[in-house]
Amino acid sequence: MYTNYLSWLLLAPILLSLAAFSARWAGKLAMRVAEVLHFITILVVLILGLLVIQGVLVEGSVVALNDWLHVDALAAVFLLIVCVVGFLVGIYSIGYIRNDVRTGELQADQVSTYYGLFDLFLFTMVLVVTANNIIMMWVAIEATTLGSTFLVGIYGHRSSLEAAWKYVIICTVGVAFALYGTVLVYSDAVNFLQRPEAAVLWTEIVKNARALDPTLLKLAFVFILIGFGTKAGIFPMHAWLPDAHSEAPSPVSALLSGVLLNCALLVIIRFAIILEQGIGPEFPQMIFLIFGSLSVVAAALFIFVQRDIKRLLAYSSVENIGLIVLAFGIGGPAGILAALLHTINHSLVKALMFCTSGNILVKYHTRDLSKIKGMLQVAPFTSFVLLVGTLALIGSPPFNIFISKFSIFSAGFFSGFPLLMVVLLLFLAIVFAAFMKMASSAVFGSLPENITKGDVRISMLAPIAVLVILVLALGLYLPPQISMLLNQAALISIHGNAAADASISLLNFSNSELPIAFLQFAQLFGR
């Protein structure tokens, strides 16, 4: 039964996106037809995605198509992000794109193309997180670039075409490196896995990782990190990211930052697991620590000088992806749990912030922070969510990121990296200051002339309100289903599969090796 859900999770969006493309021939109704098809797509992806995740909770994992698709707890965490954030941002898209059509930013006949591409992009990301065939993982990542290039450049301005060009060139060149890493792993695995069909499967390679050649593995991992790291926005391969994130329509920015970066990260983690099973965790952890810290430091410096709200948010994504990578580098149950939790939390908050920046863009017609002032008088609800989002993003309680950032740093302190943590906290202080300055000057301050009063339409506020609720809720309470997924995902990261000792839970971790912080969190969660 769950196998069917998984097959349909991939089939449905691709068929529906093709239908959305062809809505352009529906004459005057084209826009409405495309909207309806788009709504059905995101709803179907949400429902089927949640059903598959339920399957993982019940049965441990869900497979389909001769094991080519495989959703374990680790994939389920990312699938949850794809389908929930994809759905909310998809809803926000409808109001946002209608507004673009009203103001003449987009032509009505471009709308079906937009939704076709949006849903295709969503499909490619579902494919990334559900793929079990390592070469198909690469194909899927490459497809995410191709699917989203025209979304980035859809406005057709000089700057958006430039951003789209940089995006497609940098990412295809970068991701091509990862193909070498992937092929190296496969060609080595095929030597001892008798059936070539098995040597492409991640699950089979992990089981036999000890037989892989250590030198080849390390070389392959460097290629993988450069390649997929480009897509994940890890410094110094992040060059495309601020341009693409700032020039794309805001819902697309939310999808790029909140979902796509994580998908690329998942594939890197998959290969890191192969390495950890094959040659031990030291090498991938060292690489993660280096690149994670560099990303945080570099992003903090860029954030400090930003005058463009969407570029500010884009660099904040580099910073947060850096933190997640860092947490994987810290390793151990504490580091990995913190990393996974931060992945979910950052995704929600960043989707919230990019959608909010979309509302600001609608009111002020600019991304220039020196011109965005006095929002409280114009758009009170948008001001409120901007404040909430900013506080959440910089890690203030009671919002979700507070817990995951705190967990990352306490894991770091207790796992032997206190000095590094202190240095990084100093850089986070810069980020903190920059974001507080941004939010206070945007919300308060004197209102520029020619801004009509009144908040944006309800269709662009409702999805943001849901995100606000989620951000707050996950800061106060972690549902047992999610904590079970996180536990199992952490076990997969450590042992290569969740079956080893599935009885271990968050609370048990805290008894043995988890820092005190997590013990408090465990009590806070009521488990």
Place this chain on the structure above:
Amino acid sequence: MFGFNLINTLSGLLIITSLIVIETRSLRRSAYYYAVQSIVLVLIFLTLAVTTGQKQLFLWAASALVTKAILTPYILLRGEDRVASAAPPPQAVRPALAIVLAAISVVVSFVVINQLDLKIANEYKPALAVSVAHFFFGQLCILTQRNILKQILGFCLMENGSHLTLALLAYSAPELVEIGIATDAIFGVLIMTILAVQIYRKLDTLDAASLTSLKG
């Protein structure tokens, strides 16, 4: 033995055709030379299929013939038709320097590949080194050319390099894998070409150096 030698020789031919693709000033002629190179690649796949007895490599050869020797050059030529009036941007790096860089990437690839122990491909080490070098050629083309359509050709060269690596190291992989990679490649060329034409219509230039409004 003859098969291995033929493969290694043909891969040498790949290097020469790439240099011609990169150094040819006329975009139309570069596209034709690219088609020629893709035929060399198809011949390598066929030789590999005969020497290794792996039947699916015939399929690879057929799909490379269709996508790389016919469709890709066709898309590029159609794109070039639409920008026919464009003045060619200057070259960012002098041809002599580009050839030196290419030579360096060949040497480095040979040295690195020689140190690896790739059990299933030890007979093809020269060909493998060429494929890796070819991949770097493509990157070199993207970095040194200011003409965005020429950068697309760089992407195509890169693809030919990685496709050869794939054929040498992963010929036994299920066919669907190869189909996926070939599909990505063809859509990549299509999307980049459409985007390049859009850029030309908006900016009235094909010069990548004029794409510098976004910074910091």
